Amino acid sequence: MQLYVHIPFCLRKCNYCDFLSGPADESVREQYVNALIKEITQRAQLFGRRGALSTIYFGGGTPSVLTVRQLESIFNVIGKEFRIDRSAEITIEVNPGSARDKVHFLANLGFNRLSIGLQSIHKSELAFLGRIHSFEDFLECYSDARQSGFSNINVDIMTAFPGQTENSLAQTIERITQLECEHISAYSLSIEKGTPFYERFNDIEGPVVGEENERKLYWMTVDMLKDRGYRHYEISNFAKPGYESRHNSGYWKREYYLGVGLGASSCIPAPTGDERNRNTTDMAAYLADPLTKEESSVLTKDEMIEETIYLGLRMMDGVDTDKFVKRFGVTVRSLYGDVIDDLAAQGLIYEGSSSLTLTDLGIDYGNYVFSRFLK
Ligand code: SF4
Incomplete structure (x- = not known):
């Protein structure tokens, strides 16, 4: 079992963000x-x-906006109530603008993976995106993390924005x-309702930058990261x-x-069958009763199969x-043989002896490919 802990607070909302987060x-x-x-x-x-x-x-949000004492009390209750694998991966997302002075406490608490939201090294781009930090803040945070013993660091970057x-x-x-971070997530800007x-x-x-340009920047990112020793293991990771x-x-x-x-969602x-549920998104309702659910349903076998594929x-x-x-x-082929043959003929998918994978062209048309497996 995996545990996700949502901290819905940020010092300020970024211009593109529709996550359940904000100042408080x-x-x-x-x-x-x-x-x-x-x-x-x-x-x-x-x-x-x-x-x-x-x-x-x-x-989150930005877990690093909480105080060390608050993070410690959450961490301690998890340790008390759950069994945790000795080799568990324990990640915390931090914003370089609110993580200063906290990183070594995070390492002491038991976090062993840090995910730092950078997005860009350029001042004008960070300002455009509405980020609260500078590249220098990031460098300080990164250096503190290394000195505190973090040997598994992710850096988020954003691509394809004006x-x-x-x-x-x-x-x-x-x-x-050049910093030799272990992991990089690179997501293209997508415009979401309710954001500036x-x-x-x-x-x-x-x-926003046009389909062709977005794809060009995507493949440039893939090529550069592969050249520098990073394995492209998920579309954006x-x-x-x-x-x-x-x-x-x-x-x-x-x-x-x-x-x-x-x-927060659970599966x-x-x-x-598998139960999928989501906690309330209403802060007042959550504070009154944190077990309040917004949605809950048991998935059908077809739904589980569709999810497994896409x-x-x-x-x-x-x-x-x-x-x-x-x-x-059942085999995937017995359920989707026609779809697989059609997508393979279009060069979008490759069927190996024990796997089904997207081709490079299939990555470009991922949403279309995924939609073909929905009944
Ligand atoms: S993108 Fe910005 S606003 Fe959204 S969760 Fe991250 S720091 Fe907060």
């Missing part, structure tokens, strides 16, 4: 931590003893790879060998996870078709 005063943050501790305790009584946690992921050029992106990639960018760019169809994110890989391999915190085993295809190793048979008792 100290008293709300304190009440939230108390509610979260209550939820973890109660959920652990339901699920905690079924197996040890293989990964723990503090995401003002970014091939040259400026290449400089960002060059500079962060939506007001500004909502009349543009597809990527790259890692030095052995440093693939175990937590996120669990999502793509459709393993079970428990999500705690505002709006847990249930007697008649999530698995996001990974460059693809869907493991042998494991698929063990899990569902």
Whole structure:
């Protein structure tokens, strides 16, 4: 089982962000931590003893806006209520603008993987995106992390936004790879409703910088990172060998996870199929009762199969078709033979002896390929 802990606070909202996060005063943050501790305790009584946690992921929002004492109290209750694998991957997302002076405490608490939201090394690009930090803040945070003993660091970068050029992106990639971080996530800008960018760019169809340009920047990123020793293991994720994110890989391999915190989703085993549920997204409701659910349903076998395929295809190793048979008792081909033949004829998919993978062209048309596996 994996555990996701949602911390829905940020010092300021970035211009593109539609995550469930935002600024909040100290008293709300304190009440939230108390509610979260209550939820973890109660959920652990339901699920905690079924197996040890293989990964723990503090995401957000920006977990590093919480105080060290608050993070410690959450961490301690997890340790008390759950069994944790000795080799568990324990990640926390930090913003270089709010992580200063905290990084060594995070290492002492037991986090062993740090995910730093950088996005770009350029001042004008960070300002355009509405980020609160500078590249110098990032460098300080990164150096503190190394000195504190973090040997597994992810850096997030963003691609394909207005003002970014091939040259400026290449400089960002060059500079962060010189630091030898173990993992890089590189997502293209997407315009989401309710964000300042939506007001500004909502009349543009597809990527704001144009489909062709977005793809050019994507493949340039892939090529540069591969040249520098990073394995392209998921559409938007790259890692030095052995440093693939175990937590996120669990999502793509459709393993079970428990999500705690505002709006957190879970996928847990249930007697008649997998249960997917989502906590309330209403802060007042969560503070009043942190077990309040917004959605809950038991997935049908067809839904589990669809998810297994389209999530698995996001990974460059693809869907493991042998494991698929063990899990569902049927072959992928017996269910989707016509779809596979058609997509293979278009050069979008490759069927190996025990895997189904996207081709490079299939990555460019990923959403279309995924849609073909939905009934
Ligand atoms: S720091 Fe992250 S979660 Fe917070 S607003 Fe920016 S992108 Fe969203």
